[in-house]
Amino acid sequence: MGVLDGRVAIVTGAGRGIGREIARYMASEGARVVVNDLGANPDGTGTGRIADDVVAEIRATGGEAVANYDTVATLAGGRAIFETAMDAFGECNVLVNNAGILRDRTLVNMTEAEWDAVMNVHLKGHFCCTQPFAQYIRATSRYDCSIVNFSSTSGLFGNFGQTNYGAAKAGIAGFTRVLALELMKYQCGVNTIAPAAATRLTIDLMRASGRDVNPDDPLQGPQQLGPVITWLVSEAARGITNQIFFVSGTLLGIMQQPKVVSQFVTDHLWTLDELDRAIPRLVAAKKKHDTQVDRHAIARTL
Numbered sequence: 001m002g003v004l005d006g007r008v009a010i011v012t013g014a015g016r017g018i019g020r021e022i023a024r025y026m027a028s029e030g031a032r033v034v035v036n037d038l039g040a041n042p043d044g045t046g047t048g049r050i051a052d053d054v055v056a057e058i059r060a061t062g063g064e065a066v067a068n069y070d071t072v073a074t075l076a077g078g079r080a081i082f083e084t085a086m087d088a089f090g091e092c093n094v095l096v097n098n099a100g101i102l103r104d105r106t107l108v109n110m111t112e113a114e115w116d117a118v119m120n121v122h123l124k125g126h127f128c129c130t131q132p133f134a135q136y137i138r139a140t141s142r143y144d145c146s147i148v149n150f151s152s153t154s155g156l157f158g159n160f161g162q163t164n165y166g167a168a169k170a171g172i173a174g175f176t177r178v179l180a181l182e183l184m185k186y187q188c189g190v191n192t193i194a195p196a197a198a199t200r201l202t203i204d205l206m207r208a209s210g211r212d213v214n215p216d217d218p219l220q221g222p223q224q225l226g227p228v229i230t231w232l233v234s235e236a237a238r239g240i241t242n243q244i245f246f247v248s249g250t251l252l253g254i255m256q257q258p259k260v261v262s263q264f265v266t267d268h269l270w271t272l273d274e275l276d277r278a279i280p281r282l283v284a285a286k287k288k289h290d291t292q293v294d295r296h297a298i299a300r301t302l
C-alpha cells in the first residue's frame with residue numbers, strides 16, 4: 001500500500017533533477033505518473049527523449065508511468081500533456097508544475113528573447129498546464145485533486161541577474177494564491193514550493209559562492225523533494241492550500257505571505273510633512289517585524 005495508490009500524477013520537467021525525484025517517489029507510493037520532459041538544455045534550447053529513461057526506471061521497480069515530450073510553454077503542449085494522462089490512465093488527480101530553465105543576465109543587458117523564454121516556460125507554462133486540469137476538475141466535479149507549483153527564492157527574496165526568472169517565479173506565487181481561491185470549491189490543494197537543491201541549474205552557482213557541493217549526496221541533491229511533494233498531494237495534506245513551503249537540503253520551512261504589518265490612517269490627503277513622519281515609522285515597524293520573524297525561524301529538529 002502506498003499513500004498515492006489510485007492516483008494519477010503529471011510531473012512536468014521530470015526527465016531529470018527535482019522532477020525526476022518527484023516522479024520516482026510518487027510512483028513508489030503507488031501513483032501512475034506522466035513523466036513530461038521536453039529534454040531541453042538548461043537555457044531551454046534543444047529537445048530529447050530523456051523522459052523515457054525515467055519511465056523505464058519506474059517500470060523496472062514495478063511502477064506505472066508513461067512519457068510525454070511536449071513543451072509546457074504553449075497551451076497546445078499543456079493540453080497534450082493532460083491528454084497523455086487521460087489516454088493512458090483515464091483520469092488525473094495531481095499536477096506538479098516543475099519544468100524550468102534559466103537565461104540569467106542583468107536587466108541592462110537582457111534581450112527580449114531571454115525575457116520571453118523564461119516567462120514562457122515558467123509563468124505561462126503554469127497557465128498552459130494548469131488550465132486543462134482545472135477545466136477537467138470543474139467539468140467532472142472532482143474533489144480529490146492537488147496542484148504543486150514551483151517558485152524560487154529568486155522571486156520571493158530576489159537574486160542578482162535574474163529579473164526574468166525572479167519575476168516569473170514571483171508571478172507563480174501570485175498565480176498560486178489566486179488559483180487556490182478559484183479551486184477551493186473543489187477542495188483542491190494548491191501550494192507553492194521554493195526549492196533549493198544541487199541540480200544542473202544550480203551546481204555552478206553554488207560552487208561559485210564557495211560551497212562544497214556534492215550532487216550525489218541525497219541531502220544536497222534533489223531527492224528531498226520526492227517525499228515532501230508526495231506528502232503534499234496525499235490524503236494527509238487535505239485542507240492544506242495556498243501555502244509556500246521552502247525545501248532546501250535538510251531544511252523544511254513555511255514562508256510568510258504578503259500582509260500589511262503596520263499602518264496609519266488619516267481623514268484627509270496625506271501631507272508631505274506627515275509622510276516625513278509616517279514612512280520612516282512604517283519602515284522601522286517592518287524591520288522590527290522581520291527581526292521577530294527571523295528569530296522565530298531558527299531551524300529546530302522535530
Ligand SMILES: NC(=O)c1ccc[n+]([C@@H]2O[C@H](COP(=O)([O-])OP(=O)(O)OC[C@H]3O[C@@H](n4cnc5c(N)ncnc54)[C@H](O)[C@@H]3O)[C@@H](O)[C@H]2O)c1
Nearest residue numbers: 013017018038039040071072098099100152195196197199
Ligand atoms: N535546483 C534548485 O535549487 C532550484 C531552486 C529554485 C527553483 N527551482 C525550480 O525547480 C524546478 C526544477 O529545477 P531543477 O533544478 O530540477 O532543473 P533541471 O534543469 O535539472 O530540470 C528541469 C527540467 O525541465 C525540463 N524542461 C525545460 N523546459 C521545458 C519545457 N518547455 N517543457 C517541458 N520540460 C521542460 C528540462 O528538460 C529539465 O529536464 C524549476 O522550475 C526550477 O526553476 C530549482
